[in-house]
Amino acid sequence: MAKKDNVISLPHLVSGLAMLNLTKEVEDLKSVRKDILEMSVRALLKALECKDDYTFGHSMRVAFYSLQLGKEYGLSDEQLYDLELAALFHDIGKIGVPDSVLLKPARLDEDEFLKMKKHPELSAEILKGFAPFEEAAKFAKHHHERYDGRGYPDGMAGEDIPLYSRIILIADTFDAMTSTRPYRKGLPYEVAFEELREFAGSQFDPNLVEFFIKAMERDQAQNQPTFALGIIEGEFKKDAA
Numbered sequence: 521m522a523k524k525d526n527v528i529s530l531p532h533l534v535s536g537l538a539m540l541n542l543t544k545e546v547e548d549l550k551s552v553r554k555d556i557l558e559m560s561v562r563a564l565l566k567a568l569e570c571k572d573d574y575t576f577g578h579s580m581r582v583a584f585y586s587l588q589l590g591k592e593y594g595l596s597d598e599q600l601y602d603l604e605l606a607a608l609f610h611d612i613g614k615i616g617v618p619d620s621v622l623l624k625p626a627r628l629d630e631d632e633f634l635k636m637k638k639h640p641e642l643s644a645e646i647l648k649g650f651a652p653f654e655e656a657a658k659f660a661k662h663h664h665e666r667y668d669g670r671g672y673p674d675g676m677a678g679e680d681i682p683l684y685s686r687i688i689l690i691a692d693t694f695d696a697m698t699s700t701r702p703y704r705k706g707l708p709y710e711v712a713f714e715e716l717r718e719f720a721g722s723q724f725d726p727n728l729v730e731f732f733i734k735a736m737e738r739d740q741a742q743n744q745p746t747f748a749l750g751i752i753e754g755e756f757k758k759d760a761a
């Protein structure tokens with residue numbers, strides 16, 4: 521009589537196949553969930569682009585610069601995904617800033633500046649209602665906190681400020697300094713690096729500033745005029761006009 525040891529019984533075979541099916545269904549659901557999440561990101565960013573295309577381009581560049589810093593700092597792929605999401609969304613609250621303030625081609629007065637300062641909290645308000653964006657809401661809310669505790673909205677200091685918020689602040693300020701606006705020309709990278717170093721320890725996390733400069737010097741050496749992101753499709757220009 522043949523040995524039965526190597527024979528898989530029918531019930532085992534059926535339950536094995538059912539498990540395989542279930543695993544595939546879970547994977548499919550995960551991928552559908554990711555697709556829906558990314559469609560929501562694109563829809564919200566489209567709304568931002570309709571409001572102000574400069575802020576849309578700025579958000580793409582801030583995501584790119586944040587990722588350069590995150591990679592240099594050694595973040596994992598999963599962490600980089602969360603960082604990209606938070607950086608793309610950091611200024612989404614500008615949708616709620618009046619056009620007369622957001623699009624003013626000159627210096628803001630005190631009252632206008634107070635309205636502009638609301639945008640990190642507005643970003644968090646917009647994002648926090650959708651569970652997958654809850655973490656991004658927190659990082660966006662704190663992207664104007666300063667390392668010395670003199671930022672806003674909560675006056676957090678040092679490493680109490682979430683890491684991704686500290687990263688986004690450096691990327692955000694670097695883009696604000698280097699992009700050309702109708703009323704002023706962007707600074708060369710080297711001058712912007714010096715500015716970041718000058719405010720390392722007061723405005724910025726000094727450790728992260730050095731990682732950022734190292735990453736951006738490497739990026740500069742590659743001399744690529746455009747960049748691509750993971751969540752948002754397309755090629756974007758590094759040079760803001």
Ligand SMILES: [Fe+2]
Pocket residue numbers: 610611639640663664692
């Ligand atoms: Fe901002």
